Amino acid sequence: MLNKIVDTVDEAIADIGDGASIMVGGFSVAGTPHNLVAAVSRKGVKDITLIGNAFSQFLASTDALGVKKVICTVPLPHAFAWGTSPVDQGIREGRIEVELNPQGTFVERIRAGGAGILGFYTPVGVGTIIAEGKEQRVFNGVECLLELPLKADFALIKADKADRFGNLVYRMAQRNFNPLMATAAKTTIVEVDEIVPLGSLSPEVVDTPGIYVRRVVKVPKWDIKPRYLG
Amino acid sequence: MKGLTRELIGMRIAKELGQGMYVNLGIGLPTGVSNFIPEELEVILHSENGILGYGRIATEEEWDLDLLNASGQPVVLLPGACFFHSADAFGMVRGGHVDITVLGAYQVSEKGDLANWAAGATKIGNIGGAMDMCYGAKRRLVYMEHTTKKGEPRIVKECTYPLTASRVVNTIFTNLAVIEVTPHGLLLTEVAPGVTLEEVQAATEPKLTIAEGIKEIAL
Numbered sequence: 001m002l003n004k005i006v007d008t009v010d011e012a013i014a015d016i017g018d019g020a021s022i023m024v025g026g027f028s029v030a031g032t033p034h035n036l037v038a039a040v041s042r043k044g045v046k047d048i049t050l051i052g053n054a055f056s057q058f059l060a061s062t063d064a065l066g067v068k069k070v071i072c073t074v075p076l077p078h079a080f081a082w083g084t085s086p087v088d089q090g091i092r093e094g095r096i097e098v099e100l101n102p103q104g105t106f107v108e109r110i111r112a113g114g115a116g117i118l119g120f121y122t123p124v125g126v127g128t129i130i131a132e133g134k135e136q137r138v139f140n141g142v143e144c145l146l147e148l149p150l151k152a153d154f155a156l157i158k159a160d161k162a163d164r165f166g167n168l169v170y171r172m173a174q175r176n177f178n179p180l181m182a183t184a185a186k187t188t189i190v191e192v193d194e195i196v197p198l199g200s201l202s203p204e205v206v207d208t209p210g211i212y213v214r215r216v217v218k219v220p221k222w223d224i225k226p227r228y229l230g
Numbered sequence: 231m232k233g234l235t236r237e238l239i240g241m242r243i244a245k246e247l248g249q250g251m252y253v254n255l256g257i258g259l260p261t262g263v264s265n266f267i268p269e270e271l272e273v274i275l276h277s278e279n280g281i282l283g284y285g286r287i288a289t290e291e292e293w294d295l296d297l298l299n300a301s302g303q304p305v306v307l308l309p310g311a312c313f314f315h316s317a318d319a320f321g322m323v324r325g326g327h328v329d330i331t332v333l334g335a336y337q338v339s340e341k342g343d344l345a346n347w348a349a350g351a352t353k354i355g356n357i358g359g360a361m362d363m364c365y366g367a368k369r370r371l372v373y374m375e376h377t378t379k380k381g382e383p384r385i386v387k388e389c390t391y392p393l394t395a396s397r398v399v400n401t402i403f404t405n406l407a408v409i410e411v412t413p414h415g416l417l418l419t420e421v422a423p424g425v426t427l428e429e430v431q432a433a434t435e436p437k438l439t440i441a442e443g444i445k446e447i448a449l
Contacts, residue, residue: 027298073357091354104359104362122324124324124365125361173280173296175313180317
């Protein structure tokens with residue numbers, strides 16, 4: 001029987017080791033897999049490459065998750081961040097290498113990574129530091145940068161409901177990067193609020209088909225009241 | 231600060247919005263524009279994290295931590311709203327489907343270059359969606375204070391801060407004036423009440439051309 005459900009977050013991330021590249025979904029606190037992040041923090045791995053929009057919302061992490069490099073769009077906490085995390089601190093203190101991407105390019109690279117597209121051109125970033133070291137080409141008079149796909153060993157994502165095939169449904173603005181990251185990792189691990197019997201998710205509503213998902217774990221409802229710095 | 235208050239700049243920008251427009255409001259000052267959209271005007275707000283049709287900021291009782299705007303603030307939804315993922319959110323902008331983006335700025339150059347992600351020479355700063363927001367939208371409006379706290383111009387010949395994008399700004403709205411970026415240079419079209427043309431030029435590094443039919447900002 002095809003059953004992707006595991007019982008605990010620690011089981012879910014059992015094969016994450018030193019040197020892994022890990023995508024983490026979420027935009028601010030919405031759609032961030034807080035329990036999986038906490039589990040990685042507890043595990044004590046090192047030399048991790050972390051790929052995500054921002055990291056201030058890693059409120060459950062007790063350390064910088066062994067991160068040596070991040071690929072992101074918002075490396076520093078900003079006015080409306082819900083908190084700060086040890087990853088932000090590592091970035092500020094220069095201990096973590098940063099590769100900056102514009103957010104649209106970042107997510108398009110992930111889409112390309114999951115969809116077998118080996119490169120694409122975008123005008124975003126031409127004439128800025130983003131263009132450094134990248135090939136440029138003109139299409140229809142518009143200067144563009146060549147951007148390459150982003151893939152990872154693991155993707156940690158958050159969804160609302162799953163079945164044992166790993167079909168996923170998201171809630172509200174939880175989606176953001178999760179559906180794309182689900183496609184672009186060798187092993188996609190999802191934490192959900194609810195696991196439903198096979199067949200009860202209508203085919204009409206499935207957001208992420210289970211083909212992309214390796215492991216599903218049910219987690220408690222996210223409980224901390226984030227400190228709203230705004 | 232001379233001229234309009236920061237909030238009233240947003241009120242002036244809201245007059246640019248038309249019935250049925252799809253509009254993205256950037257993080258920071260630009261989110262204030264939503265406070266001045268008249269109730270009867272149906273403007274659909276786009277958020278880079280995957281929402282069309284969000285409304286005002288939520289009260290603490292209404293907070294839903296899965297329903298945040300691009301700044302991370304809890305919001306409420308309006309009828310007709312929908313959700314989608316981030317690749318679609320940016321495809322909507324880059325692909326030319328959004329009518330207006332309103333962006334904050336540290337500096338705007340006389341050719342319409344925009345610097346809004348780092349205030350100084352640095353390689354690490356929060357780019358977020360700003361660079362993408364500059365491409366595809368039919369009009370790019372800047373919402374900013376005319377000068378720094380020390381009184382230095384933010385509308386400059388060339389940006390000295392790291393660029394967000396080159397030659398993208400269409401119209402600049404500040405506490406002192408409304409200025410169009412044209413192929414022939416900056417055109418001053420409106421001046422805030424109680425502010426003179428000379429004061430606007432003194433606070434602006436490049437030469438401004440005064441529009442025929444220049445008028446006072448009306449709110």
